[in-house]
Amino acid sequence: MEFKLLINGQWVGGGSPIEVKSKYSGEVIGVLPSARHEDVDAALSAAEGAAPVMATMPAHKRGTVLARAAELIGEQREDLARTIASEAGKALKFARLEVDRAVNTFTVAAEEAKRIHGETVPLDAASSGEGYFGFYVRRPVGVVAAISPFNFPLNLVAHKVAPALAAGNSVVLKPATTTPLTAVKLCGILADAGVPAGAVNLVVGSGATVGEWLVSDPRVAKVTFTGSPAVGKRITEIAGIKKVTLELGNNSPVVLAPDADLDYVAKRCAVGAYYNSGQVCISVQRIYSQKRVYDPFLEKFVKASEGMVVGDPLDERVDVGPMIDIDEAERVDSWVSEAQAEGATVVIGGKRDGSLYWPTVLTSVGPDMKVVAEEIFGPVASVIQCDDFEEALRQADATEYGLQVGVFTRDIHRAFEAIRRLNFGGVIINDTPVFRADHMPYGGNRKSGIGREGVRFAMEDMTNIQMVAIRLDT
Ligand code: NAP
Numbered sequence: 083m084e085f086k087l088l089i090n091g092q093w094v095g096g097g098s099p100i101e102v103k104s105k106y107s108g109e110v111i112g113v114l115p116s117a118r119h120e121d122v123d124a125a126l127s128a129a130e131g132a133a134p135v136m137a138t139m140p141a142h143k144r145g146t147v148l149a150r151a152a153e154l155i156g157e158q159r160e161d162l163a164r165t166i167a168s169e170a171g172k173a174l175k176f177a178r179l180e181v182d183r184a185v186n187t188f189t190v191a192a193e194e195a196k197r198i199h200g201e202t203v204p205l206d207a208a209s210s211g212e213g214y215f216g217f218y219v220r221r222p223v224g225v226v227a228a229i230s231p232f233n234f235p236l237n238l239v240a241h242k243v244a245p246a247l248a249a250g251n252s253v254v255l256k257p258a259t260t261t262p263l264t265a266v267k268l269c270g271i272l273a274d275a276g277v278p279a280g281a282v283n284l285v286v287g288s289g290a291t292v293g294e295w296l297v298s299d300p301r302v303a304k305v306t307f308t309g310s311p312a313v314g315k316r317i318t319e320i321a322g323i324k325k326v327t328l329e330l331g332n333n334s335p336v337v338l339a340p341d342a343d344l345d346y347v348a349k350r351c352a353v354g355a356y357y358n359s360g361q362v363c364i365s366v367q368r369i370y371s372q373k374r375v376y377d378p379f380l381e382k383f384v385k386a387s388e389g390m391v392v393g394d395p396l397d398e399r400v401d402v403g404p405m406i407d408i409d410e411a412e413r414v415d416s417w418v419s420e421a422q423a424e425g426a427t428v429v430i431g432g433k434r435d436g437s438l439y440w441p442t443v444l445t446s447v448g449p450d451m452k453v454v455a456e457e458i459f460g461p462v463a464s465v466i467q468c469d470d471f472e473e474a475l476r477q478a479d480a481t482e483y484g485l486q487v488g489v490f491t492r493d494i495h496r497a498f499e500a501i502r503r504l505n506f507g508g509v510i511i512n513d514t515p516v517f518r519a520d521h522m523p524y525g526g527n528r529k530s531g532i533g534r535e536g537v538r539f540a541m542e543d544m545t546n547i548q549m550v551a552i553r554l555d556t
Pocket residue numbers: 229230231232233234238256257258259260287288289290292293294297308309310311313314316317328329330331332362363364457459485525526530531
């Protein structure tokens with residue numbers, strides 16, 4: 083099936099064709115043109131032209147368009163879910179949940195579009211401000227460049243496009259080259275919902291060309307990026323003076339106190355470690371268990387992990403589909419083999435067939451092994467024994483990353499100690515780090531990023547504060 087780029091409200095061709103393949107069967111499921119430099123230029127000009135249209139569109143109209151988009155996404159749930167499952171390899175049941183979340187993201191954006199406001203500023207708090215009345219308002223930044231990864235081809239695009247439009251901006255979107263088809267369909271929905279021509283533009287092509295052309299262009303006022311820390315760093319180097327939000331990786335820990343319900347923790351950790359083949363930025367990777375419950379927990383976690391069905395993501399029974407490509411599955415395999423050579427035990431898994439990688443549980447790992455210290459981004463979890471809760475917190479926090487962490491305890495004192503001690507953007511008590519509601523502030527500390535998403539929080543950073551001071555005595 084042939085797809086096109088969306089520039090200034092028109093579906094247009096571009097440069098050389100990109101074949102998008104099913105990540106399970108390898109069959110070509112769509113072809114679309116890669117954007118040339120002139121296409122990116124045209125998309126940016128269109129966005130620049132549409133920026134004043136969006137900025138002056140009344141809030142209730144922006145809300146209506148976004149609410150209609152949410153409705154249309156819901157109506158096309160099955161088609162979108164099957165597109166996600168095919169192009170990203172995500173098990174259909176989880177692809178459907180991603181669509182449901184995108185409906186919610188757009189619904190929240192429709193609501194937030196109507197409550198963008200500033201506040202009064204008591205200027206007379208300073209002697210120099212006597213006789214002045216002050217307030218500030220929030221203005222849209224203008225053109226937003228949105229660059230998204232492969233692992234949530236719909237909802238992570240939604241987390242950029244919906245708040246940008248809600249705040250009255252225009253957008254140029256570059257989805258991941260391996261998974262652009264869901265984004266093409268979303269852009270079609272946005273046009274049908276009444277987004278003005280030029281307010282959302284879609285360009286597809288390699289990050290090193292199309293991505294960098296966007297990031298470095300002076301017409302862009304704000305870059306919103308989700309992806310790997312290496313690319314995030316590159317973006318900070320080439321962006322110049324513009325706003326940048328970076329949602330990057332994590333090697334997510336779980337801290338397990340002996341008072342927790344082990345059956346519940348084991349089940350939640352298994353879903354959290356293997357969902358989307360572990361290709362989730364907040365996937366469960368390191369589980370710190372106190373000695374007292376280590377053996378019974380490991381037994382339950384292994385059992386829950388063995389219960390995961392691996393295979394064709396379009397099969398309703400499947401929990402774990404293929405990884406995004408064979409290279410990634412081979413990389414994960416090599417990290418597991420390296421850990422094994424360094425003394426780790428592969429309790430289950432460690433098995434690969436093409437791009438399928440089986441749920442894998444490791445024990446006897448060390449803190450410097452790649453499977454612990456770096457983001458594995460695959461279906462592999464390590465269970466690590468700790469002397470006490472204090473030691474578990476210390477090890478969980480001993481990382482360069484800081485996106486989300488899960489802590490299982492029924493002891494309120496332990497919970498607050500964890501909240502105080504853990505330097506992460508999100509601390510999830512009694513669930514895994516995978517928990518996310520689309521309206522909550524979400525983002526990382528340390529190497530996990532800069533800024534926050536979660537519709538209202540993304541909108542704050544997609545607006546500029548404009549201060550108004552009025553001298554009253556003239
Ligand atoms: P990636 O390789 O960094 O790619 C992300 C996006 O950036 C893609 O659209 C990519 O284009 C583009 N890109 C690549 N090089 C670029 C450059 N030099 N300039 C501008 N754009 C460039 O990441 P990925 O493999 O798709 O995703 C996995 C990573 O994303 C993991 O580290 C994961 O933790 C992180 N992630 C974070 C969050 C979060 O919310 N914190 C959520 C999901 C994923 P191409 O597709 O053409 O390479």
